[in-house]
Amino acid sequence: MMIYSIYFFVIGLIVGSFLNVMALRLLSGEDFVFERSKCPNCKAKIAWYDNIPILSYILLRAKCRQCGKGISIQYPIVELLTGLLFLFIYLNWGLSLKSVFLFVLTSLLIVITITDLKEEVIFDITSIPLIPLGLLYNFLNLGGENMLIPAIIGAIIGAAFFEIFSRIGMATVGQYAFGGGDTILGAALGAWFGWKFLIAILAMSVFFQAIYGIPIIFYNMYKRKDYASLWAMAGLLFAMVVSFFSKYLTYLGEPLVAIFVILMTFLLAGICVYIIFKKMRETQNHTMLPFGPPLVAAGFIVMFFGDYVSRYIPF
Ligand SMILES: [Zn+2]
Numbered sequence: 001m002m003i004y005s006i007y008f009f010v011i012g013l014i015v016g017s018f019l020n021v022m023a024l025r026l027l028s029g030e031d032f033v034f035e036r037s038k039c040p041n042c043k044a045k046i047a048w049y050d051n052i053p054i055l056s057y058i059l060l061r062a063k064c065r066q067c068g069k070g071i072s073i074q075y076p077i078v079e080l081l082t083g084l085l086f087l088f089i090y091l092n093w094g095l096s097l098k099s100v101f102l103f104v105l106t107s108l109l110i111v112i113t114i115t116d117l118k119e120e121v122i123f124d125i126t127s128i129p130l131i132p133l134g135l136l137y138n139f140l141n142l143g144g145e146n147m148l149i150p151a152i153i154g155a156i157i158g159a160a161f162f163e164i165f166s167r168i169g170m171a172t173v174g175q176y177a178f179g180g181g182d183t184i185l186g187a188a189l190g191a192w193f194g195w196k197f198l199i200a201i202l203a204m205s206v207f208f209q210a211i212y213g214i215p216i217i218f219y220n221m222y223k224r225k226d227y228a229s230l231w232a233m234a235g236l237l238f239a240m241v242v243s244f245f246s247k248y249l250t251y252l253g254e255p256l257v258a259i260f261v262i263l264m265t266f267l268l269a270g271i272c273v274y275i276i277f278k279k280m281r282e283t284q285n286h287t288m289l290p291f292g293p294p295l296v297a298a299g300f301i302v303m304f305f306g307d308y309v310s311r312y313i314p315f
Contacts (some may be wrong), residue, residue, distance in 0.1 A: 003016060004095070007088060012086025013053035016079035020108055023114035026123050042067035055081040074114070082110055088304060098142040102303065104133065105192060109296045112185060116292030122181025127188055131155060134191030147194050154190025154198040158200050162186045173280040183289045189299050197302045200309050204298035205291065224283065232275035239269035 021037060044066035050056050056075040064071060085106045093099045111126045137143055138151040162183040169177030190198040221229045222270040243265040246258055302309055 002132065004090060005080070008090040009083045009087040012083035014108070015080045015086065015107055016082025016085050017051070017075070018052045019082060019110050020075050020078050020114070022109045022117070026111070026116055026239050027119055027121070028124070029170065033292030034238075039064045039066060039069065039314035041069035041105070045092055047173070053083070057097040078110060078114065082106070085110075097140070098137075101133070101142055105137075105303075106300075109299060112181075113296045115294050116181070116290040120179065120290045122154065122185060122292055124184065127181060127184040131184070131191045132192075134188055137192060138194070142191065143194065151191050152256065154170065154195035155187045156190070157200050158186030158188070158202075167285050172277050175280075178291055182295070185292055185295055185301045189295065193302050194233055196313055196315065197306060197309065200313055201295065201298040201302055204301060205294035208294035208297055209289060209291060209293075216289065227281070229279045232279075233278040236276070239265040239272065243269075266268035 013292070024040070025031065025035070037051055037299055038044065039046060042208060044064070047065075050060060057071060060071065062071045062073070063069065071274055086103060089102045089106065090100050093102065108126050115123060115126070135151055135155070138147040141147065143151070162178045166176045166178045166183070166225050169175055186198070186202070189201050193201065199213050218230070220235065221233070243262055246262050246265065297307050
């Protein structure tokens with residue numbers, strides 16, 4: 001139904017506008033339910049006609065009507081994104097209880113993404129409710145048949161993954177690798193999608209994080225003139241490439257050569273990782289990249305393309 005599609009898109013725009021406000025007020029500690037919207041700069045109350053999703057941003061040319069201060073592009077982006085996600089949920093699952101649950105999940109994931117991107121915090125009020133809601137979702141068989149037990153296992157694995165890696169981070173480089181919010185978000189995604197999809201989400205989010213994280217790590221090492229770490233990173237990359245292609249060596253009819261090459265690359269990789277960790281421990285000053293946004297992105301991929309993703313899960 002076309003009219004419903006437009007309806008849910010518009011509802012999404014309006015909800016997105018509220019999520020922007022909710023995220024910013026959580027960050028600033030203000031009451032996010034009853035206060036009228038104000039310009040963050042001049043504090044002037046924003047009239048309803050200046051508060052229309054997307055449209056007002058364009059009509060006001062991204063400037064406050066009172067003081068002329070620029071309005072962040074975050075507002076229309078979040079509104080449009082929420083509108084599109086609500087539309088996709090409607091197109092996939094129609095007018096159903098499942099859609100209602102997914103609207104709630106989507107809304108909270110968006111607030112989590114904003115606060116994590118802006119200040120690297122995930123508020124408990126936006127993450128903890130997702131765990132019981134996810135279990136309820138599966139208790140009602142909305143995520144598929146007999147998904148409650150996989151969901152409970154997913155929640156446990158999600159929490160354990162981040163707790164264990166945080167502790168490994170503390171033990172090796174003297175810093176927690178993840179924030180406490182990631183533990184709750186991991187448990188929540190497990191509770192909604194079950195342990196199999198959770199593992200796919202973790203794998204995808206590590207991959208996403210690597211795509212934009214590795215260049216930043218390299219740049220920081222370069223800026224610090226930390227050439228030992230840079231060489232170790234290069235060595236690690238080399239070891240990864242060689243071990244990836246080493247399986248082809250066996251076709252040459254020289255399995256012993258292949259085993260030798262693989263052992264040497266493992267040795268090289270081990271030395272490189274040791275150097276990197278040692279340097280990280282010494283400097284104690286590394287950029288922490290928020291892990292919430294890639295987790296959320298992977299969660300949405302599983303939400304909309306779960307059937308496709310499950311074909312690539314080998315178990
Ligand atoms: Zn203003």
